Amino acid sequence: MRNDRRRFLGLLAASPWLVSCAARTAVRDAPVAAPPTTPEDLSALATELEAELTGRGFALPDLREERVIRQLAGVRPYRRGGIRVEGESHGGFPLFHNYGHGGGGLTTAWGCAEEVARMKTMAGFVRGSRVTVVGAGIIGLTTALRLQEDGHRVRLVFRETTPHTVSDVAGGQWAPSLMAWGSGPSAGPRRDRILRDSLRRLRAEIERDVGVREVPNFVAMGYGASVGKMAGEYLPDATWHDAIPIRGLKMAGTQVDTLLIEPSRYLAALWERLRRGGVEEQVAELAQLDEVRQFGDDFAVIATGMGARELCQDSAMRPIRGQLVLLEPQDLGYLFSHAGGYLFSRGDALVLGGTVERDVEDPTPTASARERILSRHRRFFAPQA
Template identity: 35%
Template sequence: MNRRAALKTLGTAAGAFLLDGCMRRGSQVVPGHPPELLHLPRVDVRPELEIRTVVGLRPFRPSGFVVRAENVGDKLVVHNYGHGGGGVTLSWGTSELAARLVREASGARVAVLGSGAVGLATSRLLQERGYSVTIYAKDLPPNTTSNTAGAQWYPFLVYEREHATPAFMQQFVEAAGIANRRFQLMVGERYGVRWIPNFYCSPDPYTSGRFAPGNPLHQFLVDVTAIEGPSNPFPLPYVRRVQTMMIEPSIYLPALMSDFFVAGGKIVVQEFHSLADVAQLSESTVVNCTGLGAHALFGDQELTAVKGQLTVLMPQPAVNYAAHFGDDYMFPRRDGVLLGGTHERDVWTLDPNPDAKQRVLAEHQQFFSGMKA
C-alpha cells in the first residue's frame, strides 16, 4: 500500500485483530464540541527530531494468552504468558488469575520466570499474599519487551475472534477489569500513570469496531464523545474521544522493581534453555512469565512473534493527547513522542525496518499537517 492509499484507509485497520468496541456500559456516545479541541497542538514530525527507533516482539497466540497450572516433574508450573500487544495493560489482571493458582502455604518460596510487566506484577501479587519471591530472568528493565511497549491502557492484538473460546473470553474480560482497577490506583507521579484523551479518527462512520455494540470491553471506555463538525481539528471527518490511562514504562517498571525489592524480593539473572534448567530450581512452584520465551522453553508452537516498531521523537510537552488513525498512532510521553503502527506477524528479528519507519513518519506528517491550527 502506498502512502496516499494508506491514509485513504485510515480507521479501517483497527479491527484487524478484533479488540475494538463501543461505549461505557449503560451510556451512549455523547455528541460534544469542546471549543478547546480546535487548539490541540500539532505534533512536530520532522525527521530530524527522531531520537531513537525501537523494536519489540509481541508474544501473540491466536487463541489468546495462557493462564493455567500444570505439573512438570515435581514442580507446579503456573503459566502466565502470550499477551500479544496487551502485556502491560493486562498484567495485573492475568497475574491475579495466575496467583490464585499457586497452592503453597503463605510464606513459601515461589520462583517467577521473567521480569517484564507481567513478571513484576505477578511477583508483587505473590508478595502481597505473603510468599517469598525470587525472579529469574535473562533480561531486566530497561531491556525487556515491556520497555518498548506503547503502554496505553487498552488491550490490543491479544487474540483472534475465530480462535477465542467462551472460557477464554470470560478470563479476558475478568483480567481486563482487575487490571483496569489496579492501574487506577497507581495514577500519579510515582508510577508514571496518568489519564489522557485519545482521539480515534476515521474517514467513515463508526458502524463497527471499537465504538460499535459488541465490544467485550465496552465498560472500560470512559467519556466517549463524538467530535465532529466545526470543532473537529483533525483531517478526518469522524472522531471519537475517549479517556484512557497512559503508562510510562521508563517510570513504571523501575517503580515496580523498587516495590519488589522493598518487599524482600530477590532477582537472579539466568537464562533457561530447557525444562531441565527449570527442574534445577529449588522452589517447588514456578510461575512462567517468559512471554515469547515460552515458545521454546515450554514448547508452545501456537505462540509467535508479531514485530512492532516505534519511532520516538524529542519530547513535546505541549502535546497531551493521543491520536489514532488506521494502523497509526501517536502517544505522548515524558521520554518522547511515540509514533507507531506496525505489526509484522511471524517476524522474529529485532532489527529496525527502515521502510516501515519512513512510512510511519510520512503518514504522521500528512495527518498532523492537516490539523486545524
C-alpha cells in the same frame, strides 16, 4: 457543558456577523472563505473558535525531522488459540504459566497476575511458600509483585531486564491489542475478569506518580481502533466530536478516555517495590523446564513471553514485530489513532507507531518502517496545519 455548546452553536447559526468573525479568528490572516451553512460546518467552526478563544484546544504535533530521537522495534509474544494462564504438574513439580499476551502485556499484566494468585491459592500455596518467577518483563514483574503481596518469598530469574525487555518497547496505551483470548464457556468471563482487575490495579497507580495517567485518545472518524471497543464497557463512554478539539485539525471523530502507561517509569517503579519487598534476583537463561527445579523453591511461574516457545515447547507462540519512531517529548496531552497509525504523547517521548509484522522475530528496526511511519503521520496532520 453540552447546553453551553448548544447555545454557542445557536448564536453562530443566528448571527452572520459572528460567523464571519469566527472564520477570521479561526484562520487568522488567511483569506475569509464563504460562511459555513450546514450544521456540520457550524459545529466544526464552533469547536475551532472555542479552542482559539478559551485555549482549551490541544496543539498539533511537531513532526519535523529534527525532532526525531530514535527508532525502536520489539517482538510481540502472540499465542494462537489464546493466552496461556494455567497451572500444571511438570514431573510432579507445580508450574503456572503466564505468557502469550501479544500486544496487550501492559494492558493485561495485573489481571493475569491476579489469575496466577488465585490459582496458586487453590493449589494450596500459602504465605511463606517460595516461588520462582521466570521472566522480568511487565508480566513477570507484576506476577512477582502480586505473589510478594501474598507473603511469598519471591525469586526472580531473568536473562534480560529493563530497559532491554520487549515491555520497554511498548507504546503504553491501555488497549488489549493483538492478543487472543481462547474459546469455550470460560473464555469470556476470564477475559472480563482480567481486564477489570487490570484496570483496577492500574487506576490505583495514578496517585503514586509512577507513569500511569488517564488521557484522552482521539480516534479519527471511520477508524476502528481497539481502544474504541473498550468504551462503555471497561472505559467511559466514547464522546463524539463533530470537530476533534485539536487546534487546526478539521475532522470528526470520537474521544475515548483511557490510560497511558509509560514503560520506562512504570517498570522502574515495579522493580523498586520488588526490591523493597526483598525479592531475590538471579540472572540465568533456562534451556528447558526441568531446570526450574534447581532453585529449590516450592513452585514456579513461567512468564517468558516469546521465550516460552522454546522453554515450554509451545508451537502456538507466534512472533509479531512492532516498530516505533520516538520524537522529542511534546506536552500534547492526548493520544491519537487514525488509519495510518497512532500517536502517544508520553513524558519521555512523542511516540509514533507502528507496524504489525507477523512471523518476523528479528528485533532490529528498519529504515523503511521508519520512513513509512513518519510519512503516514505527516500526511495525516499536514493538511490541517
